[in-house]
Amino acid sequence: MAIREILKMGNPLLREPAALLHPPFGDEIYQLVEDMRASLKAVGGVGLAAPQIGVPKSLVLFEVPADRVEMEEGGVAEGIPSTILINPRIEPLSDEIELGWEGCLSVPGLRGLVPRYSHIRYRALGLDGGAIDVEARGFHARVVQHECDHLLGILYPERMADLRYLMYESEVQAFMAGLRESVADKEAVI
Numbered sequence: 001m002a003i004r005e006i007l008k009m010g011n012p013l014l015r016e017p018a019a020l021l022h023p024p025f026g027d028e029i030y031q032l033v034e035d036m037r038a039s040l041k042a043v044g045g046v047g048l049a050a051p052q053i054g055v056p057k058s059l060v061l062f063e064v065p066a067d068r069v070e071m072e073e074g075g076v077a078e079g080i081p082s083t084i085l086i087n088p089r090i091e092p093l094s095d096e097i098e099l100g101w102e103g104c105l106s107v108p109g110l111r112g113l114v115p116r117y118s119h120i121r122y123r124a125l126g127l128d129g130g131a132i133d134v135e136a137r138g139f140h141a142r143v144v145q146h147e148c149d150h151l152l153g154i155l156y157p158e159r160m161a162d163l164r165y166l167m168y169e170s171e172v173q174a175f176m177a178g179l180r181e182s183v184a185d186k187e188a189v190i
């Protein structure tokens with residue numbers, strides 16, 4: 001297990017489309033997953049895609065803490081445990097788009113307001129080669145769309161509709177406070 005360097009925006013390896021993997025998955029893939037887990041834990045992120053450590057394979061890892069999951073009506077907010085998706089495919093289940101703040105380990109120090117489908121279905125293979133078929137909403141859906149974009153060589157700023165909302169982390173809180181104020185004053189927002 002090794003902590004690997006996470007590539008940053010501008011590195012051409014982040015632009016390469018990832019190759020599909022074919023089960024059964026052997027030691028090379030287990031090792032990759034171990035390295036990705038260690039690398040993600042070391043920096044405290046929510047998700048990581050193999051291309052971010054320079055491996056152009058269709059594999060992502062993510063974990064959604066409970067406090068980041070939206071409450072479903074009548075449901076309980078549960079986190080999504082550490083999940084591996086191999087060869088993931090996303091299908092939007094509605095045309096509804098939500099704006100939300102995203103960051104990326106390959107774009108350190110910045111946050112952006114990114115439109116994403118609010119309700120998706122994703123299908124993938126697990127590390128054991130078994131089928132994964134999940135419906136996701138809200139932050140869970142956002143994380144999966146963000147990570148799967150890495151497999152296409154796409155970083156979140158390219159998904160943004162308005163680059164005025166790409167900003168340094170230190171500015172986001174002040175920006176949001178100002179936004180709430182302007183809503184209270186019934187001034188135009190976003």
Ligand code: NI
Pocket residue numbers: 103104105106146147150
């Ligand atoms: Ni990312």
